[in-house]
Amino acid sequence: MLVEAVPEDPAQPIAAPHAPMSDAIADPEPMLLRLGAHHAGHWITVHFGADDCRIGLREQGSFRHLVTAADLSSGLTALGLTTS
Numbered sequence: 495m496l497v498e499a500v501p502e503d504p505a506q507p508i509a510a511p512h513a514p515m516s517d518a519i520a521d522p523e524p525m526l527l528r529l530g531a532h533h534a535g536h537w538i539t540v541h542f543g544a545d546d547c548r549i550g551l552r553e554q555g556s557f558r559h560l561v562t563a564a565d566l567s568s569g570l571t572a573l574g575l576t577t578s
Contacts, residue, residue: 525566528575540566549573 500508505521529538529549537552549569551558563569570576 519565520567522566525570529570529573532573532575540569542566 526538526540529540533551539548539550539552539557541548541550546562546564547566547569548562549560549566551560561569561572563572
């Protein structure tokens with residue numbers, strides 16, 4: 495059954511057939527909250543791609559690209575927002 499394949503610990507990655515097990519990632523919520531607090535009142539877009547993380551800002555009906563980085567932590571660092 496599919497339910498049996500899902501780990502009880504939400505931080506544990508789910509194995510995919512024919513794919514190496516991925517490393518666990520840090521919980522992004524604190525970093526997303528920090529980013530949101532810095533841009534309070536604006537729509538923030540974070541896209542997690544296979545090789546990068548893109549952060550942008552929606553303002554006045556348009557999209558403004560802020561940064562592309564290897565991951566969310568690196569993106570916040572590039573924006574001057576410490577991740578510690």
